[in-house]
Amino acid sequence: xxxxxxxxxxxxxxxxxxxxxxxxxxxxxxxxxxxxxxxxxxxxxxxxxxxxxxxxxxxxxxxxxxxxxxxxxxxxxxxxxxxxxxxxxxxxxxxxxxxxxxxxxxxxxxxxxxxxxxxxxxxxxxxxxxxxxxxxxxxxxxxxxxxxxxxxxxxxxxxxxxxxxxxxxxxxxxxxxxxxxxxxxxxxxxxxxxxxxxxxxxxxxxxxxxxxxxxxxxxxxxxxxxxxxxxxxxxxxxxxxxxxxxxxxxxxxxxxxxxxxxxxxxxxxxxxxxxxxxxxxxxxxxxxxxxxxxxxxxxxxxxxxxxxxxxxxxxxxxxxxxxxxxxxxxxxxxxxxxxxxxxxxxxxxxxxx
Amino acid sequence: xxxxxxxxxxxxxxxxxxxxxxxxxxxxxxxxxxxxxxxxxxxxxxxxxxxxxxxxxxxxxxxxxxxxxxxxxxxxxxxxxxxxxxxxxxxxxxxxxxxxxxxxxxxxxxxxxxxxxxxxxxxxxxxxxxxxxxxxxxxxxxxxxxxxxxxxxxxxxxxxxxxxxxxxxxxxxxxxxxxxxxxxxxxxxxxxxxxxxxxxxxxxxxxxxxxxxxxxxxxxxxxxxxx
Numbered sequence: 001x002x003x004x005x006x007x008x009x010x011x012x013x014x015x016x017x018x019x020x021x022x023x024x025x026x027x028x029x030x031x032x033x034x035x036x037x038x039x040x041x042x043x044x045x046x047x048x049x050x051x052x053x054x055x056x057x058x059x060x061x062x063x064x065x066x067x068x069x070x071x072x073x074x075x076x077x078x079x080x081x082x083x084x085x086x087x088x089x090x091x092x093x094x095x096x097x098x099x100x101x102x103x104x105x106x107x108x109x110x111x112x113x114x115x116x117x118x119x120x121x122x123x124x125x126x127x128x129x130x131x132x133x134x135x136x137x138x139x140x141x142x143x144x145x146x147x148x149x150x151x152x153x154x155x156x157x158x159x160x161x162x163x164x165x166x167x168x169x170x171x172x173x174x175x176x177x178x179x180x181x182x183x184x185x186x187x188x189x190x191x192x193x194x195x196x197x198x199x200x201x202x203x204x205x206x207x208x209x210x211x212x213x214x215x216x217x218x219x220x221x222x223x224x225x226x227x228x229x230x231x232x233x234x235x236x237x238x239x240x241x242x243x244x245x246x247x248x249x250x251x252x253x254x255x256x257x258x259x260x261x262x263x264x265x266x267x268x269x270x271x272x273x274x275x276x277x278x279x280x281x282x283x284x285x286x287x288x289x290x291x292x293x294x295x296x297x298x299x300x301x302x303x304x305x306x307x308x309x310x311x312x313x314x315x316x317x318x319x320x321x322x323x324x325x326x327x328x329x330x331x332x333x334x335x336x337x338x339x340x341x342x343x344x345x346x347x348x349x350x351x352x353x
Numbered sequence: 354x355x356x357x358x359x360x361x362x363x364x365x366x367x368x369x370x371x372x373x374x375x376x377x378x379x380x381x382x383x384x385x386x387x388x389x390x391x392x393x394x395x396x397x398x399x400x401x402x403x404x405x406x407x408x409x410x411x412x413x414x415x416x417x418x419x420x421x422x423x424x425x426x427x428x429x430x431x432x433x434x435x436x437x438x439x440x441x442x443x444x445x446x447x448x449x450x451x452x453x454x455x456x457x458x459x460x461x462x463x464x465x466x467x468x469x470x471x472x473x474x475x476x477x478x479x480x481x482x483x484x485x486x487x488x489x490x491x492x493x494x495x496x497x498x499x500x501x502x503x504x505x506x507x508x509x510x511x512x513x514x515x516x517x518x519x520x521x522x523x524x525x526x527x528x529x530x531x532x533x534x535x536x537x538x539x540x541x542x543x544x545x546x547x548x549x550x551x552x553x554x555x556x557x558x559x560x561x562x563x564x565x566x567x568x569x570x571x572x573x574x575x576x577x578x579x580x
Contacts, residue, residue: 057487059483059486059487079491080491083489083490083491084489085489086486086487086488086489087488087489089487090487090488091484091487091488093480093483093484095478095480097478097480097481097483097484098481098484099481099499099502099503100503100578100579101502101503101505101506101576101577101578102502110485110488110498111488111489111490113494113498114494141578142578143578143579143580154484157484157488158487158488160488161488161489
């Protein structure tokens with residue numbers, strides 16, 4: 001991964017006017033994507049993430065701001081030059097957008113029509129179908145394929161012009177979890193093997209977690225938080241980011257279950273429900289044993305999860321700690337000193353953190 | 354033959370007239386279909402690409418095309434025949450006869466076909482157009498390789514509909530001097546109380562309509578891969 005910027009969006013505004021109503025879909029957003037990045041843009045629907053990335057290939061012209069892709073000022077290109085620039089920016093979509101009237105091979109070969117001879121096109125299409133593992137479906141029509149297969153065809157089509165960038169606009173949102181994983185794995189492989197830069201739009205942090213090295217969180221037309229994956233996951237600042245991450249690590253679901261039976265937990269004065277979060281090396285230390293040995297604090301684990309993000313482990317534990325109040329305080333201090341993030345949870349508070 | 358002689362006493366004696374009238378009807382239909390087909394297709398595509406959100410969005414052109422289509426479609430065909438007689442005279446030299454009938458037929462059916470084409474192409478998924486734009490396709494490539502290709506099954510169905518309504522119009526044009534089966538049915542069959550002639554003309558028209566419908570359905574099914 002180099003630090004050479006391949007996409008630079010600066011102060012992008014996108015404003016829609018519709019029937020007297022003005023909607024600011026994107027507000028003053030800047031975003032830099034480096035060559036070789038898999039950059040995730042997360043947010044709920046309506047946050048403006050699709051609008052933002054469609055600015056990259058000028059499917060959407062921004063109201064203000066500048067767009068530089070591969071050193072080219074995209075907004076000032078003639079329509080002919082724009083078409084050439086677009087061949088280097090592949091795009092895949094939530095609903096695949098394949099042509100129902102063309103065979104799989106014809107769909108994949110479509111971008112090459114008029115650019116390559118028939119013979120070369122055939123070779124290239126065969127190679128692309130092989131790359132996405134659909135060689136035997138060449139003469140089928142899209143209607144005969146499953147969702148995951150359709151998305152593979154769309155990926156092969158997007159790669160036909162040997163792009164350097166692939167924009168994935170909610171490409172896995174219409175797929176089941178298993179298929180989603182296989183599509184994400186394919187994107188990761190393309191990123192590694194072809195050096196493809198990927199911009200991944202999604203509302204699922206799980207997808208980001210699996211393959212992205214960087215992430216930006218969007219809300220209400222703005223990027224509210226951004227950074228490399230591990231630091232965002234380990235130290236989310238904004239409530240929305242925390243919410244996304246808790247959903248992705250399934251902590252929300254765990255908390256919900258724990259809170260639902262809060263009464264049966266029956267916490268006494270000397271007990272406290274806490275969430276421990278730790279990154280990297282601190283996942284190796286035998287924390288629970290250490291707390292008992294040092295402070296006599298007993299930890300009852302209710303939920304535990306370790307994620308490996310970009311080869312960095314990220315652990316989450318929900319435990320009930322029991323001990324003398326001053327010992328508990330000392331134990332928490334110890335945790336904090338060890339670089340572990342402690343969140344005190346109130347089981348009577350139904351609002352999930 | 355005795356069946357025909359019994360139930361179509363007048364019609365059997367007019368075999369030559371029927372052959373000529375059928376030929377005239379097919380001639381008017383074919384020439385009009387070609388001319389109105391080209392014009393209607395062009396206007397239909399024009400409407401689709403210039404409409405708000407289209408690939409060549411242009412409010413002025415869209416509104417002009419839209420108004421022309423609406424205007425032409427609002428005029429009842431029988432009145433149109435009379436109104437444009439002077440124009441017909443300029444174009445073909447006469448306002449009477451089979452060839453002269455083609456002018457009002459084109460004006461009567463092209464806007465209808467344009468709307469049909471517009472509706473057929475509107476069915477093409479906007480996302481597919483966007484995907485084509487994203488791989489660097491220009492407007493011409495999108496029109497010919499995406500819109501017309503993806504919309505082909507619907508275009509065939511619309512064309513069948515237009516052809517059938519065109520045969521309806523040729524009958525009307527025929528009745529007021531254009532020749533063809535309509536002329537035979539009304540000016541011979543109806544006016545002379547030889548109703549078997551009228552019925553025979555109608556039957557021939559029905560056969561033509563069914564044949565067009567059948568061929569169209571087969572073609573549409575052949576190119577449709579959506580299911």
